[in-house]
Amino acid sequence: MRFGFHDRPLYSDLNFTLAQGSLTSLIGANGVGKTTLVRLIMGELQPVGGTITRMPGLRLGYVPQFRNIDSEYPLTIRSFVQLNQHGLWPWHTRAEKQALDAVLKQTELTERQHQLIGQASGGEKQKAYLAQALLTAPNFLILDEATASLDVNTKTELMSLVRQLNRNSGLTVLFITHDLQLAREYTDQYLLLTPDDYELKPTSAMDMAKMPPELQPAEEVQ
Numbered sequence: 001m002r003f004g005f006h007d008r009p010l011y012s013d014l015n016f017t018l019a020q021g022s023l024t025s026l027i028g029a030n031g032v033g034k035t036t037l038v039r040l041i042m043g044e045l046q047p048v049g050g051t052i053t054r055m056p057g058l059r060l061g062y063v064p065q066f067r068n069i070d071s072e073y074p075l076t077i078r079s080f081v082q083l084n085q086h087g088l089w090p091w092h093t094r095a096e097k098q099a100l101d102a103v104l105k106q107t108e109l110t111e112r113q114h115q116l117i118g119q120a121s122g123g124e125k126q127k128a129y130l131a132q133a134l135l136t137a138p139n140f141l142i143l144d145e146a147t148a149s150l151d152v153n154t155k156t157e158l159m160s161l162v163r164q165l166n167r168n169s170g171l172t173v174l175f176i177t178h179d180l181q182l183a184r185e186y187t188d189q190y191l192l193l194t195p196d197d198y199e200l201k202p203t204s205a206m207d208m209a210k211m212p213p214e215l216q217p218a219e220e221v222q
């Protein structure tokens with residue numbers, strides 16, 4: 001597959017498969033084209049050469065980079081997650097309520113569901129974004145730098161949860177990150193984009209010394 005913006009090529013020959021049930025980190029220096037690749041996978045952009053094949057029945061879920069939610073935000077965690085289930089319609093069916101309960105349980109938010117989301121911790125807020133994505137029952141989840149700007153404990157908690165979903169329900173995961181430690185610890189393989197090439201390898205084979213210098217050391221936020 002080839003892609004570029006205008007006359008500036010980004011990838012000249014990208015050719016890889018993400019197997020069903022795989023857990024992959026997408027890494028590379030700033031501006032190398034990670035977000036663009038995700039937009040191609042999601043079908044927002046089309047390759048200029050070659051094709052992208054999506055398995056029949058593919059259902060994509062997307063968790064954005066963490067954005068804070070104002071402390072005055074009036075919804076509870078439960079209502080916030082429910083926004084992804086055609087809004088705050090009060091007459092949800094029993095099946096919809098069950099789906100919501102199941103997702104809150106999966107993301108370990110059951111006990112906190114009646115708390116105002118504006119007053120929840122950063123980790124709980126990000127779990128609520130994850131829960132929103134899971135509510136559409138995806139079988140392929142893309143996490144777009146979803147752990148950036150979270151503290152170390154919260155990052156690892158979120159990634160443990162993602163790995164659990166991958167292991168228990170066979171959810172395919174693509175995790176964009178600048179954090180090599182997290183990639184190594186919580187994903188099975190990595191897709192490294194470099195300006196003129198790429199590499200898809202098991203994370204156990206990751207050679208830290210050969211990773212782009214900007215990614216070292218792993219970013220540490222507060």
Ligand SMILES: Nc1ncnc2c1ncn2[C@@H]1O[C@H](COP(=O)(O)OP(=O)(O)OP(=O)(O)O)[C@@H](O)[C@H]1O
Nearest residue numbers: 005006010028029030031032033034035036037178
């Ligand atoms: N819509 C667009 N039109 C033109 N150029 C674009 C567009 N979107 C992105 N680019 C350029 O394509 C390149 C890749 O951008 P992209 O956002 O995919 O990189 P990235 O690897 O996700 O970067 P970062 O790690 O900083 O988020 C950059 O040089 C960017 O400026």
